[in-house]
Amino acid sequence: MATATACPVVGTTNSVLPPNHPEIDLTVDGQTCPVVGAKTEHHHNLHKHPSVPLDEHPTANECPVLKNVVDEPKSKAMDDEVCPVIGPATTVLPPDHPDTTSAKEGDVCPVTKATVGHHKDKVHGHPSVQGAKEGAVCPVAGVKV
Template sequence: MASAAACPVVGTTNSTLPPSHPDIDLSKPGQTCPVVGAKSDHHHNLHQHPSVPLPKDHPDASHADAQKCPVLSKTVSQPKSQAMDDEICPVVGTATTVLPPDHPSTAKASPGDVCPVTKATVGHHKDKVSQHPSVDAAEAGAVCPVTGQKGERH
Protein backbone atom coordinates (compact mmCIF):
# COMPACT_ATOMS: atom_id res chain seq x y z
CA MET A 1 0.00 0.00 0.00
CA ALA A 2 1.42 3.39 -0.98
CA SER A 3 1.77 5.91 1.81
CA ALA A 4 -0.29 9.05 1.52
CA ALA A 5 1.59 12.28 0.98
CA ALA A 6 1.04 15.02 3.53
CA CYS A 7 -0.24 18.33 2.18
CA PRO A 8 2.52 20.93 2.65
CA VAL A 9 -0.06 23.56 3.64
CA VAL A 10 -2.49 21.90 6.06
CA GLY A 11 -0.62 18.65 6.73
CA THR A 12 -3.55 16.40 5.91
CA THR A 13 -3.00 13.00 4.35
CA ASN A 14 -6.67 12.76 3.44
CA SER A 15 -7.37 12.71 -0.30
CA THR A 16 -11.16 12.52 -0.08
CA LEU A 17 -13.28 15.66 -0.35
CA PRO A 18 -16.00 15.83 2.31
CA PRO A 19 -19.51 14.68 1.31
CA SER A 20 -20.79 18.25 1.57
CA HIS A 21 -18.11 19.60 -0.80
CA PRO A 22 -19.53 21.36 -3.88
CA ASP A 23 -19.17 19.38 -7.12
CA ILE A 24 -15.92 20.21 -8.89
CA ASP A 25 -14.28 18.73 -11.97
CA LEU A 26 -10.74 18.14 -10.74
CA SER A 27 -9.53 17.36 -14.26
CA LYS A 28 -9.93 21.03 -15.24
CA PRO A 29 -6.88 23.14 -14.30
CA GLY A 30 -7.09 26.61 -12.82
CA GLN A 31 -10.12 26.12 -10.58
CA THR A 32 -10.26 27.45 -7.03
CA CYS A 33 -12.09 25.62 -4.24
CA PRO A 34 -14.90 27.82 -2.88
CA VAL A 35 -14.44 26.29 0.58
CA VAL A 36 -10.71 26.48 1.34
CA GLY A 37 -9.30 28.34 -1.67
CA ALA A 38 -7.08 25.46 -2.84
CA LYS A 39 -6.16 25.33 -6.53
CA SER A 40 -7.18 22.30 -8.60
CA ASP A 41 -3.75 22.42 -10.29
CA HIS A 42 -2.12 21.19 -7.07
CA HIS A 43 -4.66 18.54 -6.07
CA HIS A 44 -4.64 15.77 -8.66
CA ASN A 45 -4.96 13.04 -6.02
CA LEU A 46 -8.40 14.07 -4.71
CA HIS A 47 -11.72 12.34 -5.19
CA GLN A 48 -15.27 13.11 -4.09
CA HIS A 49 -16.73 11.27 -1.10
CA PRO A 50 -19.95 9.38 -1.88
CA SER A 51 -23.15 11.13 -0.87
CA VAL A 52 -24.09 10.70 2.79
CA PRO A 53 -27.79 11.42 3.21
CA LEU A 54 -28.65 12.44 6.77
CA PRO A 55 -32.15 12.43 8.29
CA LYS A 56 -33.72 15.91 8.32
CA ASP A 57 -33.89 15.87 12.13
CA HIS A 58 -30.18 15.00 12.45
CA PRO A 59 -28.19 17.80 14.18
CA ASP A 60 -25.73 17.87 11.29
CA ALA A 61 -28.35 17.64 8.54
CA SER A 62 -27.08 20.83 6.93
CA HIS A 63 -23.66 19.26 6.32
CA ALA A 64 -21.96 15.93 6.82
CA ASP A 65 -19.40 16.12 9.63
CA ALA A 66 -16.03 14.45 9.07
CA GLN A 67 -15.97 13.50 12.75
CA LYS A 68 -18.87 11.12 12.15
CA CYS A 69 -17.06 9.16 9.44
CA PRO A 70 -16.09 5.67 10.70
CA VAL A 71 -13.06 5.56 8.38
CA LEU A 72 -11.63 8.87 9.61
CA SER A 73 -12.34 7.95 13.24
CA LYS A 74 -10.17 4.84 12.80
CA THR A 75 -7.50 6.80 10.94
CA VAL A 76 -7.12 9.37 13.70
CA SER A 77 -6.64 6.67 16.34
CA GLN A 78 -3.79 4.97 14.43
CA PRO A 79 -0.31 5.41 15.96
CA LYS A 80 1.03 7.09 12.79
CA SER A 81 -1.78 9.65 12.88
CA GLN A 82 -1.24 10.22 16.59
CA ALA A 83 2.45 10.84 15.90
CA MET A 84 1.48 13.41 13.26
CA ASP A 85 -0.81 15.10 15.80
CA ASP A 86 -3.80 14.66 13.48
CA GLU A 87 -7.26 15.82 14.44
CA ILE A 88 -10.52 15.83 12.52
CA CYS A 89 -11.34 19.12 10.80
CA PRO A 90 -14.98 19.29 9.66
CA VAL A 91 -13.84 20.87 6.38
CA VAL A 92 -10.78 18.90 5.25
CA GLY A 93 -11.01 15.77 7.42
CA THR A 94 -7.78 14.65 9.10
CA ALA A 95 -5.31 17.50 9.42
CA THR A 96 -2.31 18.22 11.55
CA THR A 97 -2.68 20.81 14.29
CA VAL A 98 0.87 22.03 13.74
CA LEU A 99 1.24 24.99 11.38
CA PRO A 100 3.94 24.62 8.70
CA PRO A 101 7.41 25.93 9.67
CA ASP A 102 7.11 28.87 7.26
CA HIS A 103 3.64 29.90 8.48
CA PRO A 104 3.45 33.47 9.82
CA SER A 105 2.85 33.78 13.55
CA THR A 106 -0.79 34.09 14.58
CA ALA A 107 0.06 35.41 18.05
CA LYS A 108 -0.96 38.99 17.25
CA ALA A 109 -3.76 38.14 14.80
CA SER A 110 -7.35 39.06 15.60
CA PRO A 111 -10.07 36.36 15.72
CA GLY A 112 -11.61 37.60 12.46
CA ASP A 113 -8.37 37.44 10.46
CA VAL A 114 -8.48 34.96 7.58
CA CYS A 115 -5.58 32.87 6.28
CA PRO A 116 -4.94 33.93 2.68
CA VAL A 117 -3.94 30.36 1.74
CA THR A 118 -6.57 28.12 3.35
CA LYS A 119 -9.28 30.71 4.16
CA ALA A 120 -9.31 29.44 7.76
CA THR A 121 -10.22 32.01 10.43
CA VAL A 122 -7.89 32.61 13.35
CA GLY A 123 -10.75 32.63 15.85
CA HIS A 124 -12.01 29.22 14.74
CA HIS A 125 -8.55 27.72 15.29
CA LYS A 126 -7.61 29.50 18.54
CA ASP A 127 -5.88 27.08 20.93
CA LYS A 128 -6.29 24.27 18.35
CA VAL A 129 -3.10 24.81 16.33
CA SER A 130 0.52 25.38 17.30
CA GLN A 131 3.50 26.85 15.51
CA HIS A 132 6.07 24.39 14.16
CA PRO A 133 9.55 24.82 15.64
CA SER A 134 12.02 26.70 13.45
CA VAL A 135 13.80 24.58 10.85
CA ASP A 136 16.31 27.29 9.89
CA ALA A 137 19.20 25.25 11.33
CA ALA A 138 18.21 22.08 9.42
CA GLU A 139 20.54 20.95 6.66
CA ALA A 140 19.33 21.02 3.05
CA GLY A 141 17.61 17.71 2.26
CA ALA A 142 16.88 16.93 5.92
CA VAL A 143 13.91 14.61 6.42
CA CYS A 144 11.18 15.25 9.00
CA PRO A 145 11.13 12.32 11.45
CA VAL A 146 7.34 12.57 11.83
CA THR A 147 5.93 13.08 8.33
CA GLY A 148 8.91 11.91 6.30
CA GLN A 149 8.72 15.12 4.26
CA LYS A 150 12.06 16.18 2.76
CA GLY A 151 13.14 19.76 3.41
CA GLU A 152 14.06 22.16 0.63
CA ARG A 153 16.12 25.31 0.71
CA HIS A 154 14.77 28.24 -1.32
Protein backbone atom coordinates in the same frame (compact mmCIF):
# COMPACT_ATOMS: atom_id res chain seq x y z
CA MET B 1 -5.34 6.18 3.28
CA ALA B 2 -2.27 4.49 4.70
CA THR B 3 -0.21 5.14 1.55
CA ALA B 4 -1.29 8.76 1.10
CA THR B 5 1.32 11.48 1.34
CA ALA B 6 0.85 14.51 3.55
CA CYS B 7 -0.23 17.84 2.10
CA PRO B 8 2.74 20.22 2.50
CA VAL B 9 0.43 23.06 3.57
CA VAL B 10 -2.01 21.56 6.09
CA GLY B 11 -0.46 18.14 6.67
CA THR B 12 -3.57 16.13 5.86
CA THR B 13 -3.23 12.63 4.44
CA ASN B 14 -6.93 12.56 3.60
CA SER B 15 -7.55 12.35 -0.16
CA VAL B 16 -11.38 12.30 -0.05
CA LEU B 17 -13.38 15.52 -0.30
CA PRO B 18 -16.16 15.94 2.27
CA PRO B 19 -19.65 14.85 1.14
CA ASN B 20 -20.91 18.45 1.17
CA HIS B 21 -18.00 19.78 -0.96
CA PRO B 22 -19.12 21.89 -3.95
CA GLU B 23 -18.76 20.21 -7.36
CA ILE B 24 -15.36 20.84 -8.93
CA ASP B 25 -13.58 19.12 -11.82
CA LEU B 26 -10.21 18.22 -10.33
CA THR B 27 -8.80 17.31 -13.75
CA VAL B 28 -8.89 20.95 -14.89
CA ASP B 29 -5.90 23.03 -13.73
CA GLY B 30 -6.31 26.67 -12.73
CA GLN B 31 -9.47 26.32 -10.67
CA THR B 32 -9.63 27.51 -7.07
CA CYS B 33 -11.48 25.63 -4.36
CA PRO B 34 -14.27 27.85 -3.00
CA VAL B 35 -13.84 26.33 0.47
CA VAL B 36 -10.09 26.53 1.24
CA GLY B 37 -8.66 28.38 -1.77
CA ALA B 38 -6.46 25.49 -2.93
CA LYS B 39 -5.58 25.26 -6.64
CA THR B 40 -6.67 22.18 -8.57
CA GLU B 41 -3.23 21.68 -10.11
CA HIS B 42 -1.92 20.59 -6.69
CA HIS B 43 -4.84 18.28 -5.92
CA HIS B 44 -5.21 15.65 -8.64
CA ASN B 45 -5.00 13.04 -5.88
CA LEU B 46 -8.39 14.01 -4.40
CA HIS B 47 -11.57 11.99 -4.86
CA LYS B 48 -15.25 12.66 -4.37
CA HIS B 49 -16.78 11.21 -1.20
CA PRO B 50 -19.28 8.36 -1.65
CA SER B 51 -22.86 9.51 -1.31
CA VAL B 52 -24.12 9.67 2.29
CA PRO B 53 -27.17 11.35 3.82
CA LEU B 54 -25.78 14.76 4.84
CA ASP B 55 -27.96 14.89 7.93
CA GLU B 56 -26.14 11.77 9.14
CA HIS B 57 -22.52 12.96 8.63
CA PRO B 58 -22.49 16.61 7.55
CA THR B 59 -18.87 17.28 8.58
CA ALA B 60 -15.62 15.33 8.62
CA ASN B 61 -15.35 15.29 12.41
CA GLU B 62 -18.59 13.27 12.55
CA CYS B 63 -17.44 10.70 9.98
CA PRO B 64 -16.95 7.30 11.65
CA VAL B 65 -14.02 6.44 9.36
CA LEU B 66 -12.06 9.64 9.93
CA LYS B 67 -12.57 9.52 13.70
CA ASN B 68 -10.66 6.23 13.71
CA VAL B 69 -7.93 7.43 11.32
CA VAL B 70 -6.51 9.84 13.91
CA ASP B 71 -5.78 6.86 16.17
CA GLU B 72 -3.45 5.25 13.59
CA PRO B 73 0.28 5.41 14.44
CA LYS B 74 1.11 7.70 11.47
CA SER B 75 -1.62 10.14 12.49
CA LYS B 76 -0.47 10.14 16.10
CA ALA B 77 3.11 10.81 14.97
CA MET B 78 1.88 13.80 12.96
CA ASP B 79 -0.27 15.03 15.87
CA ASP B 80 -3.45 14.77 13.79
CA GLU B 81 -6.91 15.88 14.77
CA VAL B 82 -10.07 15.79 12.66
CA CYS B 83 -10.88 19.09 10.99
CA PRO B 84 -14.59 19.32 10.06
CA VAL B 85 -13.63 20.53 6.56
CA ILE B 86 -10.54 18.61 5.42
CA GLY B 87 -10.56 15.60 7.74
CA PRO B 88 -7.41 14.44 9.55
CA ALA B 89 -4.72 17.11 9.54
CA THR B 90 -1.74 17.94 11.68
CA THR B 91 -2.29 20.57 14.36
CA VAL B 92 1.18 21.99 13.68
CA LEU B 93 1.34 24.94 11.29
CA PRO B 94 3.89 24.78 8.43
CA PRO B 95 7.26 26.46 9.14
CA ASP B 96 6.58 29.30 6.69
CA HIS B 97 3.09 30.06 8.05
CA PRO B 98 2.50 33.71 9.01
CA ASP B 99 2.71 34.45 12.74
CA THR B 100 -0.64 33.96 14.49
CA THR B 101 0.17 35.36 17.93
CA SER B 102 -1.51 38.71 17.21
CA ALA B 103 -4.42 37.23 15.22
CA LYS B 104 -7.91 38.19 16.34
CA GLU B 105 -11.01 35.96 16.52
CA GLY B 106 -12.47 37.02 13.14
CA ASP B 107 -9.18 37.11 11.19
CA VAL B 108 -8.87 34.83 8.18
CA CYS B 109 -5.79 32.77 7.33
CA PRO B 110 -4.22 34.10 4.11
CA VAL B 111 -3.20 30.55 3.18
CA THR B 112 -6.33 28.42 3.67
CA LYS B 113 -9.16 30.89 4.37
CA ALA B 114 -9.63 29.30 7.80
CA THR B 115 -10.86 31.62 10.52
CA VAL B 116 -8.80 32.11 13.65
CA GLY B 117 -11.88 31.53 15.80
CA HIS B 118 -12.18 27.94 14.59
CA HIS B 119 -8.50 27.22 15.21
CA LYS B 120 -7.66 29.14 18.38
CA ASP B 121 -5.72 26.91 20.79
CA LYS B 122 -6.06 24.00 18.30
CA VAL B 123 -3.05 24.66 16.07
CA HIS B 124 0.55 25.21 17.13
CA GLY B 125 3.65 26.80 15.72
CA HIS B 126 6.13 24.62 13.87
CA PRO B 127 9.50 23.82 15.45
CA SER B 128 12.34 25.83 13.93
CA VAL B 129 13.76 24.45 10.70
CA GLN B 130 16.72 26.82 10.65
CA GLY B 131 19.83 24.81 10.09
CA ALA B 132 17.94 21.89 8.56
CA LYS B 133 19.92 20.32 5.77
CA GLU B 134 18.51 20.29 2.25
CA GLY B 135 16.40 17.17 1.76
CA ALA B 136 15.70 16.78 5.48
CA VAL B 137 12.31 15.30 6.29
CA CYS B 138 9.86 17.27 8.40
CA PRO B 139 9.12 15.39 11.65
CA VAL B 140 5.55 16.71 11.62
CA ALA B 141 4.22 16.15 8.10
CA GLY B 142 6.82 13.72 6.78
CA VAL B 143 7.59 15.90 3.74
CA LYS B 144 11.02 17.11 2.59
CA VAL B 145 12.03 20.52 3.90
